[in-house]
Amino acid sequence: MDLDKIAIKLRPRASWEGIDLGFTMARQWFINLWLLWLCSALPVMVLLVVLPLPLWLAGLILWWLKPVYEPPLLYWMSRRVFSETITLSGVFKGWNSIVLPQLFAMLTWRRLTPARSFFMPVVVLEGLRGQRRTKRINVLAKNSGAASWLTIVGLHFEVILQFGLLGLILVMIPEDLLWTDWQSYLFEPDPLSEWLHHLTALAAMSLIAPFYVAAGFALYLTRRSQLEAWDLELGLRKMAQRHTPRKHDASASTKHHTLLACIGVLLIGLSLPETVQAKQVSSQEARTLIQEVLADDAFGEEKTIYFWEYVGEEENQSDELDSAFFRWLESIAESAAGLGELLLWIVVILLLAYLLHWYLKNRSGLVGSPAKGRTRLATPTTVAGLDLRPESMPDDPSVEALGMIERGDLREGLSLLYRATLSRLVHHYDLPIKAGDTEGQCLHRSRSLQIPALFDYFNELTAVWQKLAYAHQQPQKDQLRGLCHAWSDHFGVNHAG
Amino acid sequence: MHEETSPPQDRLDRARQLEGEIARAVIGQNQVIHEVVLALFAAGHVLVEGVPGLGKTLLVRSLSAAIQGEFSRIQFTPDLMPSDISGHIMFDMKSENFRVRKGPVFCNLLLADEINRSPAKTQSALLEAMQEQQVTIEGRTFPLTPPFLVLATQNPIEQEGTYPLPQAQLDRFLVKVFIDYPEESDEQQMVKQITDGRVGDQLDTSTIRPLMKAEEIPQIQNHVASLNVDDEIINYAVRLIRAARDWNGIEAGPGPRGTISLLRAARAEAFLGDRDFVTPDDIKRAALPVLRHRVRLTTDLEIEGYRPEDVLKDLLDNLPAPRK
Numbered sequence: 001m002d003l004d005k006i007a008i009k010l011r012p013r014a015s016w017e018g019i020d021l022g023f024t025m026a027r028q029w030f031i032n033l034w035l036l037w038l039c040s041a042l043p044v045m046v047l048l049v050v051l052p053l054p055l056w057l058a059g060l061i062l063w064w065l066k067p068v069y070e071p072p073l074l075y076w077m078s079r080r081v082f083s084e085t086i087t088l089s090g091v092f093k094g095w096n097s098i099v100l101p102q103l104f105a106m107l108t109w110r111r112l113t114p115a116r117s118f119f120m121p122v123v124v125l126e127g128l129r130g131q132r133r134t135k136r137i138n139v140l141a142k143n144s145g146a147a148s149w150l151t152i153v154g155l156h157f158e159v160i161l162q163f164g165l166l167g168l169i170l171v172m173i174p175e176d177l178l179w180t181d182w183q184s185y186l187f188e189p190d191p192l193s194e195w196l197h198h199l200t201a202l203a204a205m206s207l208i209a210p211f212y213v214a215a216g217f218a219l220y221l222t223r224r225s226q227l228e229a230w231d232l233e234l235g236l237r238k239m240a241q242r243h244t245p246r247k248h249d250a251s252a253s254t255k256h257h258t259l260l261a262c263i264g265v266l267l268i269g270l271s272l273p274e275t276v277q278a279k280q281v282s283s284q285e286a287r288t289l290i291q292e293v294l295a296d297d298a299f300g301e302e303k304t305i306y307f308w309e310y311v312g313e314e315e316n317q318s319d320e321l322d323s324a325f326f327r328w329l330e331s332i333a334e335s336a337a338g339l340g341e342l343l344l345w346i347v348v349i350l351l352l353a354y355l356l357h358w359y360l361k362n363r364s365g366l367v368g369s370p371a372k373g374r375t376r377l378a379t380p381t382t383v384a385g386l387d388l389r390p391e392s393m394p395d396d397p398s399v400e401a402l403g404m405i406e407r408g409d410l411r412e413g414l415s416l417l418y419r420a421t422l423s424r425l426v427h428h429y430d431l432p433i434k435a436g437d438t439e440g441q442c443l444h445r446s447r448s449l450q451i452p453a454l455f456d457y458f459n460e461l462t463a464v465w466q467k468l469a470y471a472h473q474q475p476q477k478d479q480l481r482g483l484c485h486a487w488s489d490h491f492g493v494n495h496a497g
Numbered sequence: 498m499h500e501e502t503s504p505p506q507d508r509l510d511r512a513r514q515l516e517g518e519i520a521r522a523v524i525g526q527n528q529v530i531h532e533v534v535l536a537l538f539a540a541g542h543v544l545v546e547g548v549p550g551l552g553k554t555l556l557v558r559s560l561s562a563a564i565q566g567e568f569s570r571i572q573f574t575p576d577l578m579p580s581d582i583s584g585h586i587m588f589d590m591k592s593e594n595f596r597v598r599k600g601p602v603f604c605n606l607l608l609a610d611e612i613n614r615s616p617a618k619t620q621s622a623l624l625e626a627m628q629e630q631q632v633t634i635e636g637r638t639f640p641l642t643p644p645f646l647v648l649a650t651q652n653p654i655e656q657e658g659t660y661p662l663p664q665a666q667l668d669r670f671l672v673k674v675f676i677d678y679p680e681e682s683d684e685q686q687m688v689k690q691i692t693d694g695r696v697g698d699q700l701d702t703s704t705i706r707p708l709m710k711a712e713e714i715p716q717i718q719n720h721v722a723s724l725n726v727d728d729e730i731i732n733y734a735v736r737l738i739r740a741a742r743d744w745n746g747i748e749a750g751p752g753p754r755g756t757i758s759l760l761r762a763a764r765a766e767a768f769l770g771d772r773d774f775v776t777p778d779d780i781k782r783a784a785l786p787v788l789r790h791r792v793r794l795t796t797d798l799e800i801e802g803y804r805p806e807d808v809l810k811d812l813l814d815n816l817p818a819p820r821k
Contacts, residue, residue: 361745435818438776438777438781440778440781470725470776471725471772
């Protein structure tokens with residue numbers, strides 16, 4: 001690494017400025033970065049198309065393998081930042097050494113690390129692992145908050161971009177060719193919709209990835225520059241160059257490096273082992289050195305700065321009347337503000353109460369049907385005065401009904417027979433009869449039992465019952481006796497209760 | 498029941514065959530035919546909602562042919578005047594006298610096409626005739642010859658430049674009928690039947706047999722109006738209408754005219770079902786066409802896409818039917 005060749009301007013930057021720098025880098029080299037990402041991701045996509053995987057799993061795998069697609073971008077950028085020319089094919093020639101180290105960790109326990117892009121250079125460029133990597137990350141960790149936010153915001157932009165692309169595609173497809181709509185797409189996607197989803201996800205990921213990786217790398221550079229004072233080093237180098245005759249450029253440069261060994265060796269670090277980055281001095285020696293440095297005029301200078309500061313009392317420029325008026329105005333304003341706040345609270349409470357009332361009133365409507373819960377009947381067995389509970393029936397309803405008919409109580413007898421029939425259909429045949437069902441609807445429902453003899457019997461009984469109930473036409477006793485006798489054939493006494 | 502005023506049985510039978518007869522020409526719209534015939538026997542009027550080209554004119558022409566009644570059709574437009582419907586007085590140069598020229602409303606079956614295209618003044622001219630069964634021209638009143646059935650249509654998809662019927666006017670229609678696209682097999686049969694050997698798009702009602710005369714219809718209507726209705730049924734109809742007024746999701750429910758219309762339609766249902774008494778089933782069957790234009794849903798339900806039918810079906814399912 002040669003800091004002289006660095007393509008970006010080094011200066012102390014806040015984290016957010018570092019991210020801005022990364023975005024500028026991504027814009028500058030977007031096409032190369034985008035192609036690099038696609039070269040890694042497209043083969044995976046093709047492989048997933050070929051493999052007989054469920055579509056949701058294919059989508060998940062494509063997303064999960066992001067750490068495989070990103071290191072080449074970082075590697076390429078790290079070379080370009082130091083003005084080193086490297087082709088895309090050059091990157092892929094060294095693909096194994098760039099991507100494979102620590103890939104397992106990147107795809108497992110480190111996959112969901114929010115500051116992934118920020119810590120990636122530690123692994124990919126510095127090649128650190130284990131304790132050394134942890135120590136390094138602890139040193140760099142100051143910018144990890146911004147890096148986490150970068151991931152969160154990037155993820156959101158990715159989703160927005162994906163749905164934007166989807167919307168664009170769906171809007172542009174002619175209505176005749178449109179095979180789906182938003183509702184079907186979101187809740188019941190067909191295979192074509194799922195593939196469209198994955199393709200747009202791929203496109204969105206590819207567009208966001210260069211910015212994500214570059215911003216993480218820029219954060220890393222910012223932090224390194226901050227910790228190791230790269231900007232100072234560059235400044236010193238420029239000063240040294242200005243004071244060195246041109247003909248001795250090469251030797252002067254060498255000398256300069258020697259002179260700055262205590263700084264340079266400490267600071268240069270991307271490709272050098274950590275052991276040579278700093279010259280080890282004892283704490284005693286360091287303290288002596290520091291005191292010597294501080295004793296130097298350049299550091300030990302003291303300056304006295306004078307300035308004026310008013311220390312008298314505030315002059316009261318307004319008269320008493322104005323002052324009283326303003327105090328009164330202020331008190332009015334304060335009262336109004338308090339009143340306003342109180343009113344606001346009252347409005348909020350009333351609004352909440354209204355919402356609660358509305359919810360309680362429309363609870364039944366909210367869960368599906370617009371009908372009022374209180375008007376619904378949970379069971380159809382005790383509606384309209386017609387008790388269908390088995391325990392409300394006599395042991396043998398047909399005998400009881402026949403007795404009533406013989407005594408001349410035709411209506412009561414037929415009513416009991418009809419009620420007992422409905423009760424048996426509900427409780428023994430599990431016929432779903434609603435409270436609002438009419439005789440005709442009960443008859444219609446009984447057809448679903450697919451017992452022709454039973455249906456014929458119920459049909460005859462219903463017709464007789466309707467004539468008696470609604471037309472007041474008395475049936476023949478013989479017909480009623482026949483219905484009573486036939487009742488036991490269809491329902492039997494032992495079914496009672 | 499008033500047995501002494503009942504028409505002969507064969508006439509009643511012929512009346513019940515009306516649906517089947519019309520269905521020979523109007524294919525795939527059995528429910529619509531049923532509801533129109535129901536309105537005819539209940540002496541009511543029909544509001545039809547449906548897109549153009551579904552056979553509304555054919556339906557009325559077929560009905561007219563089956564009862565040998567007089568048929569008229571008015572296309573409502575924004576510049577249609579009330580006198581274009583009712584008629585006007587004109588000076589006869591020959592006799593040097595003013596004479597009345599009766600409008601198309603003087604008929605038995607009137608198709609008022611796209612009634613909401615005309616302003617309220619013109620609509621009310623027709624609605625008054627529907628209600629009063631008479632027309633006033635220049636101060637002279639002319640009764641309409643019974644039966645008089647108006648079948649007014651509305652197009653649900655083109656609402657620009659229309660004058661929607663107010664709720665009070667809608668209430669004058671006994672039933673509101675939805676006419677929808679026929680099933681594929683019905684449409685195939687209809688296309689084949691209509692295009693075979695036909696020139697142009699003339700409507701063919703030659704297959705319709707005249708089952709009865711228009712003059713016989715009032716007798717049938719009287720017979721229908723005299724059918725037995727048990728108190729339980731009246732109670733059920735009243736409970737239904739009152740529940741509709743208080744039902745969640747209904748902003749404005751039907752008025753007492755709704756209850757009356759429901760019972761009239763239920764009687765006609767019973768007649769068409771070959772019964773001389775009304776059952777709760779008749780009320781239920783008549784409820785949707787009679788009530789769907791008499792209720793107005795709350796805004797939130799309309800926004801959610803509910804139709805009056807959905808709420809009414811829910812009401813019918815949950816209101817206990819009489820079984821005592």
